[in-house]
Amino acid sequence: MEALRKRFLGKEYEPFTVEVEKGRIAQFARSIGEGNPIYFDTEAATKAGYRAIPAPLTFPYSVTMDAGQSFNVLEDMGVDKNRAVHGEQGFTYHHDICAGDTITGQQKIVDIYDKKSGAMIFIVTETRLSNQHDELAANLHSVIVVRNT
Numbered sequence: 301m302e303a304l305r306k307r308f309l310g311k312e313y314e315p316f317t318v319e320v321e322k323g324r325i326a327q328f329a330r331s332i333g334e335g336n337p338i339y340f341d342t343e344a345a346t347k348a349g350y351r352a353i354p355a356p357l358t359f360p361y362s363v364t365m366d367a368g369q370s371f372n373v374l375e376d377m378g379v380d381k382n383r384a385v386h387g388e389q390g391f392t393y394h395h396d397i398c399a400g401d402t403i404t405g406q407q408k409i410v411d412i413y414d415k416k417s418g419a420m421i422f423i424v425t426e427t428r429l430s431n432q433h434d435e436l437a438a439n440l441h442s443v444i445v446v447r448n449t
Contacts, residue, residue: 304421305412308377315406316367322353322399324366329356345398352398360429360438361389363403373409373423379446387422388443394436402432414448421446 322342329339334356337344345353364370374384397403411424427440 301412301414301418301421304377308373308409308423309412310409311376312406312408313369313372313376315404316364316369317402317404318363318367320355320363320397320399320401320403324362325353325355325359325399328359328362332356332358342399350396350398352400355397355399357391357393358389360391360397360403360440363397363429364405364407364427364440367405369405369407369427372407373425373444374446377423383447383449385445386442387445388441390441392439392441394438395431397429397431397437401437403429403437404431405429418448421448 326340329336338348338350338354339345339356340353342353371381374381405427407425407427409423410426412421413424414421423444423446425442425444427442428436429438429440431437
């Protein structure tokens, strides 16, 4: 465990950039059963006080997935994906993410620990997402649980 912590704790991955498209927001909103017109119609969104169609609250995780960030930590560590599960996801929001935004993110490993005498390894990451105005839009907190063999 100490070798793993020493090698990966604090590691930052290359920044990524994603263009937020209204069609992708609508697709995501439909997939979670969201029917509010603000996620599909610009006029409804602006009437509700948004500058454009807003992204639903859990959409930032899709931004990381669209940028290919989902498995980079596991691949980097040489972990078999069949032994890993997504254990926890948290979001801290600072600015709305809306259609037309360009989101830049960077993922960092902030903790690695084990439980059950090393039978389970927990990898904690934080991903910072900023918009095209260099404003912090959201921080994502993820925990990956790996069954250690």
